[in-house]
Amino acid sequence: MTVLSADQLTFSYDDQKPAVFKKLDFKIENGTFGLLTGPSGCGKSTLFKLLAGLYPQYGGQLLTGKVTLDGQNIAEIVPFARAGKVAMLFQNPSRQFAMRTVQEQLQFALENLQLSPIEIRQRISAALTELKLEKFRSRQLTTLSGGEQQRIALATILAMDSEIILLDEPFANVDPHGRQQLLADLKKLQQTRHKTILIADHDPSGYAGIADRLYHLSVHAEQIERLPLKNLQLAATTNVAVNYQSLNKGSLAWQQLQLAIGPRKLLTGSNFTLPEGQLGLLSGANGTGKSTLFAAICQQHDYQGSITFQQKSAQKFKLKRWADLVGIVFQNSSDQFISLKAASEINLSAKASHHPEYWTQTRIDQAITSLNLKNVLDQVCYQLSGGQQKKLQLLSMLVMAPPVLLLDEPFAGLDAESLAAALALIKQATKALQLSILIISHQRLGVVETMDYELQLSQQQLTLLQKDGEQKDA
CATH class of the missing domain: 3.40.50.300 (P-loop containing nucleotide triphosphate hydrolases)
Known part of the structure; x- marks a missing residue:
């Protein structure tokens, strides 16, 4: 059982600026599907990058506290070993890509985990098949839409088979049908492959019956608040329509x-x-x-x-x-x-x-x-x-x-x-x-x-x- 926790975190990007959060404690419960909400700029992305071990190595400074993975300071764990336990899907998927095609990107990610060529091929095929993305295997990443790129990034995370998956605004550029399909895919990962899922999302609609933990992070927070799941029922998407008007002339x-x-x-x-x-x-x-x-x-x-x-x-x-x-x-x-x-x-x-x-x-x-x-x-x-x-x-x-x-x-x-x-x-x-x-x-x-x-x-x-x-x- 993988345990990921943040203890007494105080993090700042700049000595001259207020800390993003102060002495923050947070523990991800193993095997859960969590939704983290909060206003823009409250620090959700920052927290995820700390939990994934990307900060403070690649930005900012940790003034107090630490993030531990199975009791070990995550900063002390070598990247390929860390990625096998904790994977993160960025808000902007294009920042996660380093190669030209979908096949090359998935292969590159798995080679960094030091897997054998046979296992790499098996994992790539399994991930693309599970997310119904086989037809994208040879496509160039730059020709994909934002939503398609997000699905490929998720396939990469799936192929890596990490135990804890952090997703930062993963549906920002995904159409409603794709959003519900991805949520269903993630729920299946939690239920059948016992993955721990934590998603940061401003839009809580569609999570009722999917998420089993609801958290809220405020600006300059000292604690993450646990909210009742009934709040997700109140956020269910309603059918809304455009207020259609007669069209004006234009240039x-x-x-x-x-x-x-x-x-x-x-x-x-x-x-x-x-x-x-x-x-x-x-x-x-x-x-x-x-x-x-x-x-x-x-x-x-x-x-x-x-x-x-x-x-x-x-x-x-x-x-x-x-x-x-x-x-x-x-x-x-x-x-x-x-x-x-x-x-x-x-x-x-x-x-x-x-x-x-x-x-x-x-x-x-x-x-x-x-x-x-x-x-x-x-x-x-x-x-x-x-x-x-x-x-x-x-x-x-x-x-x-x-x-x-x-x-x-x-x-x-x-x-x-x-x-x-x-x-x-x-x-x-x-x-x-x-x-x-x-x-x-x-x-x-x-x-x-x-x-x-x-x-x-x-x-x-x-x-x-x-x-x-x-x-x-x-």
Whole structure:
């Protein structure tokens, strides 16, 4: 029986900053399925990296306490032996990959455990089969969607056969069906292979009947609170629908748009005009091509057909000018930042804003406060929590206020309060500045109620969903 515990942990990233938590005690109960909740920036990811033995070796400083694995200080255990006991799935799966293809990535991970070639082959096949990912074996990791990458990262963890599995926001970019399937897969691991599972997630929906432990971590906490499981029943996902509106006219449109990745077709014959002053939701399962559509609109992916702005072909614009008209919030926040500090990132956006009359310093300060970013402005962007990075990234692009703004999973890792604040800012700017904003989000609860229309990408077709349930080709 593997025992993993944190004793009297006080951890800080910087001598000049408050500790993330102070004298924190936490013991993972063997064989349990736990859910850890808490607001953005409270330290969930930090705790997981400490429990996995990654910190303080690769960041920050442990001021008091220690993490022990079967009674031994985890920092003293060699990495391959540690990984055989405790594995962690990162919030951003691409950071976990070191190789080109799925097969190569799984093989690399298992070679680091010093397994024999025969056992490596057996484990790879078993993991891919169990998660129904065999068809991805030869695929290049860079061609996979965020949700598909997350499933491959989970397959890697499964192949490693670690006794304790830590998953940090594992469903942030996964569609609802994939989320429930992964939860079922993890529950099966717990029940049939006696794994210990601990997941950090802002969204508690879907865990009723799955998780048997519920924990809550507060900002600057000294203890992790154990909550009753009945709280999970209250968080059950309800059916919500977009408040469909009649569409306005807009400047950006596409005609007979066709998309593909290699031989795989993603979209055929689509026509649509992004309305101004309205929020749109782009939905669809993982791998259908939503992010690829955004890349094509940004002139970063080949396409057939035409994309126009004010009836002028996108291909007649210089790329720099097009990027000024069509902005995008990337799925991975750290890919967006161009400044070291959070305050500098926002200041640069303010200087380049299309609407400085709207984004006054007073309004920017109010937005910073509503997003709870005031205390992190002098921190390095890359050292912020995943949720804080998302909020900083979103605010920076909203302040830029290009006529068209595409948001790719902007709410991943946000707690309910942060989500509400972010959506309020997006809605206000959209209406006030008559922006055309289209959002990819697999999270529906708390999101779709704010949307004015929904486009669904499925089976190579882009469909405008109507209020009465009818569908119309887009």
